[in-house]
Amino acid sequence: MLTTFQFRSEARADEVAADELEAIEHGVxxxxxxxxxxxxxxxxxxxxxxxxxxxxxxxxxAGRIDVGRLPVEPEVTLIxxxxxPAWPTDDEVLANPRARSARLRAVEKVA
Numbered sequence: 001m002l003t004t005f006q007f008r009s010e011a012r013a014d015e016v017a018a019d020e021l022e023a024i025e026h027g028v029x030x031x032x033x034x035x036x037x038x039x040x041x042x043x044x045x046x047x048x049x050x051x052x053x054x055x056x057x058x059x060x061x062a063g064r065i066d067v068g069r070l071p072v073e074p075e076v077t078l079i080x081x082x083x084x085p086a087w088p089t090d091d092e093v094l095a096n097p098r099a100r101s102a103r104l105r106a107v108e109k110v111a
Contacts, residue, residue, distance in 0.1 A: 021049055021050070021053065024050055024053050024054075025053050025057070028041075028043065028053060028054055028057045029057060032057065032061060032077075032078070032107075032109070035109040036109065037109055037110060037111060038108065038109065038110075039108070039109050040081070040106060040107065040108045040109075041106065041107050041109075042104065042105070042106040043104070043105050043106075044102050044103065044104050045102070045103050045105075046101050046102055046103075047101070051085065051103050051105075054105055055085075055105065058078060058080055058105060058107045059080070060074075061076075061077045061078030061107065061109075062076060062077075062078045062079065062080050062107065063075065063076035064080075075111075076110065076111070077109060077110060077111045078107040078108065078109055078110065079107060079108045079110055080105075080106075080107055081106040081107060081108055082104065082105050082106045085103035085104060085105050086103070086104040086105075087102070087103060087104075088100065088102055
């Protein structure tokens with residue numbers, strides 16, 4: 001009985017996690033669409049999957065995507081203000097240990 005409950009619990013947790021990641025992807029995409037030229041979008045992510053979604057969206061907008069052999073130039077609409085994520089300093093982590101895993105990324109809309 002315990003095994004069945006654990007399986008259902010884990011399956012439900014996977015569904016919730018997938019929904020949350022989709023919500024993050026939708027939120028970042030919407031935020032970038034709503035930005036006016038010169039506007040900035042700054043995100044703080046606490047998990048690698050969240051950061052991957054943000055990183056890919058920012059790179060796509062900055063024209064840093066692999067289009068393979070297609071004769072297509074990616075449209076550049078963003079400038080990455082932080083090409084690599086900014087991490088908290090040792091002092092910040094001492095003051096707030098939960099900040100240890102935080103990653104900050106920022107872009108500016110150009111078109």
